[in-house]
Amino acid sequence: MKVGVVGGGAWGTALAQVAAQGGETLLWSREPEVAESIAATHENRLFLPGVPLSERIRPTTDLADLAQCDLWLLVTPAQHMRAVLEAAPPCAAALVLCSKGIEERSGLLLHAVARQACAEAEVMVLSGPTFAHEVAAGLPTALTLAADDEEDAEPVRARLARPEFRIYLSDDVAGAEVGGAVKNVLAIACGVVEGRGLGQNARAALIARGFAEMTRFGLARGARPETLAGLSGLGDLVLTCSSTSSRNYSLGKGLGQGRPAAELMADRRTVAEGAFTAPVLRRLAEEEGIDMPIVAAVDDMLAGRARVDEVLERLLSRPHRPERA
Numbered sequence: 001m002k003v004g005v006v007g008g009g010a011w012g013t014a015l016a017q018v019a020a021q022g023g024e025t026l027l028w029s030r031e032p033e034v035a036e037s038i039a040a041t042h043e044n045r046l047f048l049p050g051v052p053l054s055e056r057i058r059p060t061t062d063l064a065d066l067a068q069c070d071l072w073l074l075v076t077p078a079q080h081m082r083a084v085l086e087a088a089p090p091c092a093a094a095l096v097l098c099s100k101g102i103e104e105r106s107g108l109l110l111h112a113v114a115r116q117a118c119a120e121a122e123v124m125v126l127s128g129p130t131f132a133h134e135v136a137a138g139l140p141t142a143l144t145l146a147a148d149d150e151e152d153a154e155p156v157r158a159r160l161a162r163p164e165f166r167i168y169l170s171d172d173v174a175g176a177e178v179g180g181a182v183k184n185v186l187a188i189a190c191g192v193v194e195g196r197g198l199g200q201n202a203r204a205a206l207i208a209r210g211f212a213e214m215t216r217f218g219l220a221r222g223a224r225p226e227t228l229a230g231l232s233g234l235g236d237l238v239l240t241c242s243s244t245s246s247r248n249y250s251l252g253k254g255l256g257q258g259r260p261a262a263e264l265m266a267d268r269r270t271v272a273e274g275a276f277t278a279p280v281l282r283r284l285a286e287e288e289g290i291d292m293p294i295v296a297a298v299d300d301m302l303a304g305r306a307r308v309d310e311v312l313e314r315l316l317s318r319p320h321r322p323e324r325a
């Protein structure tokens, strides 16, 4: 199976590094300087500096080159995935979505976007607690690969898995996707807690009550509870809510320190998906009557509609109710 990675950011580059252990791997990047840097020095100086890359990674900026590949790993930011697929040659038989988010204008999870753009392809989701720099360094990592039919996913698992890159199969595609999309928003909230100095108890409470929000939204999308409690849900939530290695957590930390969202967003070249998922997730939750107060609080802080202390007071003065609700 020849692998083509679509997106030369940190995660696409780390995945290309994994795939290259099994044979030549194409890496499409939007930025010519990424392809030039990899071709000249075997390093992605823009998005994954300091990591020596395999000589089996073949960089390109021409989407047409993907026609040579039978397995595509899609790693563009969520809001750009549809446009990239529409500009690409006819889709490979197997598409693996590795991005995390919800398309803002349609409100669709990415597997639904991919199925609209590539009606003939088998669409799978690869997700879990995976900081790119750790994967690229060969540190142990476990993640979920979900396909409607697990048998279709097995050859993909066999092609990508390594002892230190451990892939568990699932047939819960929506469940595997919801966790990654929602945890990015919750990580912003946890970053705010650190930035504002609210303490470790508050962070743990946000993780647990955030997981309740993720579960409510996931169940409404047909996700299974055990998927949400697994690597792609709770596992990724814990990772991303724990460290400034997360771009979403760092963004939240800046908000907690009182910096305006617009200034924080203008400063970055890398993507903090939670900032784009928060408004659409809040909209969907409100339309469907799903209670997601932490997500609404993050959305209000990002949009500049409420200050940190205002959302804190709002969350702490909510009516008391049973934990299970």
Ligand SMILES: NC(=O)c1ccc[n+]([C@@H]2O[C@H](COP(=O)([O-])OP(=O)(O)OC[C@H]3O[C@@H](n4cnc5c(N)ncnc54)[C@H](O)[C@@H]3O)[C@@H](O)[C@H]2O)c1
Binding pocket: 007, 008, 009, 010, 011, 012, 013, 029, 030, 031, 047, 075, 076, 077, 078, 080, 084, 098, 099, 100, 101, 130, 131, 132, 133, 269, 270, 271, 272, 273
């Ligand atoms: N970095 C990680 O550790 C990690 C891990 C798992 C999943 N992800 C997910 O992978 C996806 C990509 O993140 P990343 O970390 O590789 O990116 P990145 O933040 O390192 O780089 C930004 C990427 O966005 C691309 N981009 C910007 N504007 C674009 C446009 N108009 N069209 C197409 N592409 C555009 C850039 O080319 C670059 O590849 C995100 O959904 C992210 O949540 C990231």
Ligand SMILES: O=P(O)(O)OC[C@H](O)CO
Binding pocket: 100, 128, 129, 130, 131, 132, 184, 187, 236, 239, 240, 245, 246, 247, 248, 249, 271, 272, 273
């Ligand atoms: O840096 P973040 O916040 O985009 O998180 C990266 C990965 O999604 C962690 O699994």
